[in-house]
Amino acid sequence: MTGTLERFEDAVRGATASTHRATPETIGSVLSELLVEPAVGAPPPFDDVSLADLPVSVATEPTRQQLLEASTGVTGAILGIASYGSVVLRSTADVDELVSLFPDRHVVLVRDRDVVDDMAAAFDDLVPLIADERADAIVATGPSATADMGALVYGVHGPTEVHVVVVRTDSHAADGTGGTG
Amino acid sequence: MAADRRERAARIKRILETSGDSVERNTLAFNRGRYETIDELDEYEALKDRAAAIKDDAIDRLPELIDEVTEAVEENGGTVYLAEDAADANDYVERIVREREAETVVKSKSMTTEEIDLADGIESTGADVWETDLGEFVLQIADDAPSHIVAPAIHRSREEIATLFNEYYDLEDPLETADELTAFARDVLSDAIENADVAVTGANFVTADTGTIALVTSEGNARKCVAVPETHVAVAGVEKVVPTVGDLRPFVELIGRSATGQSITSYVSLLTPPIDTPALPDDPGDRIADDPPDRDFHLVLLDNGRMAMRDDEQLRETLRCIRCSACLNSCANFQQVGGHAFGGETYSGGIATGWEAGVHGEDSAETFNDLCTGCSRCVNQCPVRIDVPWINTVVRNRIANGADRGRFDHLVRGLVPDEEAGGYPLQKRLFGNFESLAKLASATAPVSNWLVDLPGTRATLEYAFGVDRRRELPTFERESLVDWFEARGGEAASTKRANRARTPSLEHDRRAVLYPDVYTNYVRVERGKAAVRVLESLGVPVAVPDVPGSGRAPLSQGMIGTAQRQATAVVRALQSYAPAEYDVVVVEPSDLAMFRGEYEKLLPPAAFEALADRSYEILEYAYGLLENGADPDTLRTDGRRLAYHGHCQQRTLGLEPYTVSVLERAGHDVATSDVECCGMAGSFGYKREYYELSVAVGDRLRSQFVADGMADRTVVTSGTSCHEQLDALLERRPLHPVRVLDSH
Ligand code: SF4
Numbered sequence: 002m003t004g005t006l007e008r009f010e011d012a013v014r015g016a017t018a019s020t021h022r023a024t025p026e027t028i029g030s031v032l033s034e035l036l037v038e039p040a041v042g043a044p045p046p047f048d049d050v051s052l053a054d055l056p057v058s059v060a061t062e063p064t065r066q067q068l069l070e071a072s073t074g075v076t077g078a079i080l081g082i083a084s085y086g087s088v089v090l091r092s093t094a095d096v097d098e099l100v101s102l103f104p105d106r107h108v109v110l111v112r113d114r115d116v117v118d119d120m121a122a123a124f125d126d127l128v129p130l131i132a133d134e135r136a137d138a139i140v141a142t143g144p145s146a147t148a149d150m151g152a153l154v155y156g157v158h159g160p161t162e163v164h165v166v167v168v169r170t171d172s173h174a175a176d177g178t179g180g181t182g
Numbered sequence: 183m184a185a186d187r188r189e190r191a192a193r194i195k196r197i198l199e200t201s202g203d204s205v206e207r208n209t210l211a212f213n214r215g216r217y218e219t220i221d222e223l224d225e226y227e228a229l230k231d232r233a234a235a236i237k238d239d240a241i242d243r244l245p246e247l248i249d250e251v252t253e254a255v256e257e258n259g260g261t262v263y264l265a266e267d268a269a270d271a272n273d274y275v276e277r278i279v280r281e282r283e284a285e286t287v288v289k290s291k292s293m294t295t296e297e298i299d300l301a302d303g304i305e306s307t308g309a310d311v312w313e314t315d316l317g318e319f320v321l322q323i324a325d326d327a328p329s330h331i332v333a334p335a336i337h338r339s340r341e342e343i344a345t346l347f348n349e350y351y352d353l354e355d356p357l358e359t360a361d362e363l364t365a366f367a368r369d370v371l372s373d374a375i376e377n378a379d380v381a382v383t384g385a386n387f388v389t390a391d392t393g394t395i396a397l398v399t400s401e402g403n404a405r406k407c408v409a410v411p412e413t414h415v416a417v418a419g420v421e422k423v424v425p426t427v428g429d430l431r432p433f434v435e436l437i438g439r440s441a442t443g444q445s446i447t448s449y450v451s452l453l454t455p456p457i458d459t460p461a462l463p464d465d466p467g468d469r470i471a472d473d474p475p476d477r478d479f480h481l482v483l484l485d486n487g488r489m490a491m492r493d494d495e496q497l498r499e500t501l502r503c504i505r506c507s508a509c510l511n512s513c514a515n516f517q518q519v520g521g522h523a524f525g526g527e528t529y530s531g532g533i534a535t536g537w538e539a540g541v542h543g544e545d546s547a548e549t550f551n552d553l554c555t556g557c558s559r560c561v562n563q564c565p566v567r568i569d570v571p572w573i574n575t576v577v578r579n580r581i582a583n584g585a586d587r588g589r590f591d592h593l594v595r596g597l598v599p600d601e602e603a604g605g606y607p608l609q610k611r612l613f614g615n616f617e618s619l620a621k622l623a624s625a626t627a628p629v630s631n632w633l634v635d636l637p638g639t640r641a642t643l644e645y646a647f648g649v650d651r652r653r654e655l656p657t658f659e660r661e662s663l664v665d666w667f668e669a670r671g672g673e674a675a676s677t678k679r680a681n682r683a684r685t686p687s688l689e690h691d692r693r694a695v696l697y698p699d700v701y702t703n704y705v706r707v708e709r710g711k712a713a714v715r716v717l718e719s720l721g722v723p724v725a726v727p728d729v730p731g732s733g734r735a736p737l738s739q740g741m742i743g744t745a746q747r748q749a750t751a752v753v754r755a756l757q758s759y760a761p762a763e764y765d766v767v768v769v770e771p772s773d774l775a776m777f778r779g780e781y782e783k784l785l786p787p788a789a790f791e792a793l794a795d796r797s798y799e800i801l802e803y804a805y806g807l808l809e810n811g812a813d814p815d816t817l818r819t820d821g822r823r824l825a826y827h828g829h830c831q832q833r834t835l836g837l838e839p840y841t842v843s844v845l846e847r848a849g850h851d852v853a854t855s856d857v858e859c860c861g862m863a864g865s866f867g868y869k870r871e872y873y874e875l876s877v878a879v880g881d882r883l884r885s886q887f888v889a890d891g892m893a894d895r896t897v898v899t900s901g902t903s904c905h906e907q908l909d910a911l912l913e914r915r916p917l918h919p920v921r922v923l924d925s926h
Contacts, residue, residue: 062469062470062471063469063470064463064466064467064468064469064470065462065463065464065465065466065467065468065470066466066467068462068470069376069466085445085446087446092409092453092457092458092459093458093459094458094459094460094471094474095471096459096460096470096471097459098405098409098457098459099409099459099460099462099470102402102405102406102409103406120431120434120435121431124428124430124431127427127452128427128428131392131394131427131452131454132391132392132427135258135392135393135454136454137451137452137453137454137455137457137458137459138451138452139405139449139450139451139452140434140446140449140450140451140452141448141449142446142447142448142449143448144448145400145401145402145448145449146400146401146448147316147317147364147400147401148208148333148442149315149316149317149320149333149335149364149401150316150340150343150360150363150364150367151338151339151340151341151343151360151363152340152359152360153360154360154361154364156364156368157316157364157368157400157401157402157403158314158368158371158372158375158401158402158403158405158406159401159402159405159406159448159449160402
């Protein structure tokens with residue numbers, strides 16, 4: 002039996018996105034490989050990683066122009082859903098929704114411990130979040146796509162490329178910077 | 183009438199020629215994708231049960247839920263407006279657009295806004311309206327109407343879209359590929375979205391407890407429309423309300439698979455507006471987050487006939503519909519012509535009959551309702567278990583009962599002892615009363631068969647009744663199955679034969695009533711004789727009493743009253759064959775489908791259950807006998823190569839595997855077709871106005887059966903309609919599978 006994390010990564014790749022692994026220590030170098038500048042970002046919804054001290058510059062308080070001209074947007078996800086290869090994005094008072102939507106390339110960080118098995122488990126987390134906090138969330142799977150122009154095309158109004166970085170935060174996980182896909 | 187039919191035939195032919203290929207390519211891809219992605223879902227059936235139950239509960243409690251959602255949205259800081267009809271909804275949205283002094287309004291795809299022509303209404307304020315879904319954008323430029331409820335421009339090929347863009351925008355560097363077309367449209371629309379003042383979206387679901395709206399999309403335009411301008415108007419039919427946010431889960435798992443055959447679409451937005459995300463400032467140099475947004479959210483809940491549908495016992499089920507399009511994509515007729523032929527003012531496909539009758543009136547449903555042939559292929563595909571064919575039958579009945587008496591009415595009077603009003607359309611009454619015709623024709627055969635060959639007869643049939651003269655008419659047998667069975671000694675002789683053939687290992691001591699459906703009794707008598715002999719050789723004594731038609735023929739013409747009378751007569755005729763002793767074995771799958779399906783709506787529950795429980799399709803029954811010790815060697819086992827096409831209703835009932843298995847156990851090599859329907863569908867293919875469509879549908883089956891590896895196989899098929907269609911399409915003559923097993 003493969004673990005939840007491996008199934009998640011398989012499904013992400015099946016949804017035409019790529020997967021990468023990092024730890025809080027290696028995140029800087031993993032992101033430097035994945036970011037195409039100029040980049041904009043919103044702080045991820047966890048403390049293990051910060052966009053402030055990266056070797057590449059990420060504008061986290063962008064202007065309209067910076068947002069519209071950015072090549073990459075970096076945000077974090079609150080959940081990963083293994084059976085679908087989906088990430089769950091928050092749309093808060095920060096710029097997370099705009100940053101994950103406008104640039105052509107979306108790099109999204111998700112912690113290994115936030116990856117759940119299936120939609121039922123995801124809803125167990127989402128229901129209280131929405132009911133109690135009236136939160137806004139997007140279940141995002143792969144890049145934006147259309148078949149309206151006579152063939153399947155990736156990259157319409159939303160991103161063309163999605164790169165999912167699994168951040169391993171448990172103590173025994175430390176398998177470096179290897180990208181897989 | 184004849185002129186109407188010609189016109190309808192010409193219209194369908196034109197659509198087949200202009201957009202048939204595009205529609206077919208796309209719907210087949212969606213259809214294949216649905217089967218594949220549903221296969222991955224372990225809990226599929228349970229999720230469908232759950233989804234249907236949630237919708238039913240919501241419809242039951244709708245007034246209360248509307249109050250609840252209104253409270254929730256207001257608590258969140260938004261506004262709810264309950265719009266009585268299209269004009270009311272338009273007025274409200276126009277007022278918002280005027281108040282905001284909006285110049286640019288962006289829309290994401292929504293069938294509900296199509297239903298009320300909202301774009302036109304908004305344009306009347308002077309604002310520019312942009313459809314930001316690419317398919318809708320194509321239609322907006324082309325001034326065309328949607329042909330599919332999910333993929334609205336499905337009828338246009340890439341080449342046509344390229345020509346459209348190149349000419350409309352007068353492009354020096356002509357666009358060609360799908361990538362180029364997409365990039366071009368995105369650039370045009372990005373400008374509009376980034377400068378928008380008001381956004382209008384639909385909502386796939388609205389939750390009463392939290393005021394959350396779910397938007398199921400792939401292109402990302404809906405997300406951008408919601409995020410950029412400060413004012414967001416969501417327009418949704420009242421039926422979109424579900425009780426709680428937790429109720430969304432089954433729908434999230436089902437909707438993408440049922441729609442375009444993706445396990446999930448790129449984005450499922452669960453928004454509880456007004457959202458917190460900062461709006462995009464106008465000035466390029468302004469920091470986005472500096473300005474706390476002053477967001478304004480309006481939920482317009484549209485009635486427009488839905489509350490009346492809720493009070494209508496038959497149309498009510500339509501309100502469960504989540505507009506996924508599975509019933510469109512799985513429909514053989516829809517696959518050929520799309521929603522321009524198979525659709526009304528707004529909606530398309532089989533379920534459109536319910537929606538159009540409910541929101542625009544029966545007139546709008548009248549134009550296309552006949553294209554649902556009742557084949558039932560969509561029934562198992564609907565994620566909320568709507569009986570789409572039944573809704574079509576009911577609306578067909580209502581429309582036809584309201585129609586005027588025609589001038590050929592005297593031709594069917596006396597011949598057609600039906601229960602429908604005198605004005606019921608002649609063509610429908612002719613086909614609906616096939617049993618009376620068949621009886622008469624059999625009694626007078628072969629004279630009746632010569633009669634149709636006389637000069638002028640086919641022309642009259644076509645002119646008065648719309649029976650297409652290109653179709654071969656059935657040849658009636660002088661000796662019916664019932665008469666043949668009596669003449670060879672009846673049940674007593676059958677019992678002797680069966681007892682002689684019986685192997686000691688058989689653990690089954692029941693008798694079978696072989697139901698003599700109209701076709702088996704008068705036209706395809708050979709398959710009936712084969713069925714009797716196969717049952718006997720497996721050790722089962724048979725009775726073939728004179729039992730009336732099941733009511734399938736009148737029901738397919740919407741003649742519910744007549745069908746109900748026949749159902750009652752069938753039950754009465756079978757009464758003397760006690761359930762404790764006799765099973766009922768049926769050759770014609772569409773009649774078995776009546777006993778197990780539609781009779782539930784036509785008979786008291788006890789009568790329905792008693793018959794449904796003891797009815798079997800002939801090879802389903804043979805399978806059961808083989809499983810219980812009958813000897814397959816008593817069947818004909820000459821190892822033939824067979825090409826098998828199952829009947830639509832037989833497949834919906836899950837019976838096809840029994841036929842395949844029995845044929846294989848008898849040593850035959852079986853390959854099967856995978857088209858949804860042969861295109862004949864009872865009387866459909868005989869009708870002048872649908873002949874071309876029927877042949878176009880059949881062509882997919884034909885090509886499968888003339889392909890390499892299939893062309894040399896004997897064609898076997900279970901249904902009468904499929905038999906007639908295959909007979910017309912192929913050089914070789916089809917057989918009922920029971921005839922292949924008959925060692926006589
Ligand atoms: S009737 Fe059922 S299958 Fe058809 S669109 Fe509605 S929900 Fe989908």
